[in-house]
Amino acid sequence: MDLVNHLNDRLLFAVPKKGRLSQQCLELLKGSDIQFNRSNRLDIALCTNLPIALIFLPAADIPRFVGEGRVSLGITGQDQVAEAGISVQEVIDLGFGSCKLQVEVPENGEYEDPRQLIGKTVVTSFTHLSEQYFRKLETETANGETVVDIDGKKPLKTVIKYVGGSVEAACALGIADAVVDLVESGETMRAAGLKAIETIFETSAVLIASQHPTHPDLMDIIVSRIKGVIAAGKYVLCNYNCPRDKLDVVIRITPGRRAPTVSPVEDDGWVAVSSMVEKKKIAEVMDRLQAAGAEDILVFNISNSRV
Numbered sequence: 001m002d003l004v005n006h007l008n009d010r011l012l013f014a015v016p017k018k019g020r021l022s023q024q025c026l027e028l029l030k031g032s033d034i035q036f037n038r039s040n041r042l043d044i045a046l047c048t049n050l051p052i053a054l055i056f057l058p059a060a061d062i063p064r065f066v067g068e069g070r071v072s073l074g075i076t077g078q079d080q081v082a083e084a085g086i087s088v089q090e091v092i093d094l095g096f097g098s099c100k101l102q103v104e105v106p107e108n109g110e111y112e113d114p115r116q117l118i119g120k121t122v123v124t125s126f127t128h129l130s131e132q133y134f135r136k137l138e139t140e141t142a143n144g145e146t147v148v149d150i151d152g153k154k155p156l157k158t159v160i161k162y163v164g165g166s167v168e169a170a171c172a173l174g175i176a177d178a179v180v181d182l183v184e185s186g187e188t189m190r191a192a193g194l195k196a197i198e199t200i201f202e203t204s205a206v207l208i209a210s211q212h213p214t215h216p217d218l219m220d221i222i223v224s225r226i227k228g229v230i231a232a233g234k235y236v237l238c239n240y241n242c243p244r245d246k247l248d249v250v251i252r253i254t255p256g257r258r259a260p261t262v263s264p265v266e267d268d269g270w271v272a273v274s275s276m277v278e279k280k281k282i283a284e285v286m287d288r289l290q291a292a293g294a295e296d297i298l299v300f301n302i303s304n305s306r307v
Contacts, residue, residue: 017056
């Protein structure tokens with residue numbers, strides 16, 4: 001990492017080096033035309049078309065490098081930002097990597113309510129968020145009274161232990177009564193014989209920025225490009241013709257992000273309309289347009305955009 005000390009003329013941009021967010025981050029960079037070549041042995045890649053250096057780091061470390069170091073931008077999970085407790089700007093919710101931080105217990109065990117875990121041992125990679133949750137739970141459960149152990153001699157406190165990986169194995173291996181772990185599909189949880197009894201935090205990938213970034217003009221360009229890529233993936237372009245006297249009706253169906261584009265055609269009684277529509281809603285929108293009298297309805301993917 002000594003190379004970083006010689007990169008004062010470049011904006012430093014941290015991305016996950018591996019894990020659940022890595023591949024989608026690389027695709028986002030490609031869509032934003034951030035070109036680079038990376039050696040397999042280096043965690044730094046110099047961009048070939050912009051004065052940017054990509055720094056490949058564990059997702060959990062990125063909030064600290066952005067919040068306390070010289071890194072201006074980073075992509076990580078909202079869970080990692082909350083766990084680090086470091087002041088950064090959350091610039092864009094990137095809309096991928098969605099999952100939940102949940103309290104998990106053995107499927108066939110005795111625990112059904114998180115309050116039953118007070119005073120027990122919980123293993124997690126998210127000690128800060130877990131301690132916050134169980135501290136609040138203990139306070140609410142006490143209702144003004146001290147929660148005591150089975151001997152009635154001292155206050156109970158849930159024991160939070162850290163492990164860096166394979167958290168789901170902790171109960172089966174006898175080091176935990178419960179775990180707090182990220183759940184995406186739930187397959188790993190179920191395969192380990194666990195079930196979720198509470199959600200602590202919902203998270204997705206986020207673009208974060210330093211409170212004191214270098215190269216702010218370049219940072220604005222990168223943010224604009226990333227927003228454009230996200231919008232391009234979320235929307236399609238819907239073009240159609242409709243009778244002029246139906247225009248008010250169809251515009252209510254396809255209002256666009258700001259307003260649709262309406263153009264005259266050779267037939268004075270008709271107009272051509274172009275509008276951005278959310279991709280997940282396009283089938284329903286086409287049905288409604290057709291029912292309202294629109295014709296020649298065409299849908300086009302958007303490869304990139306600026307919004």
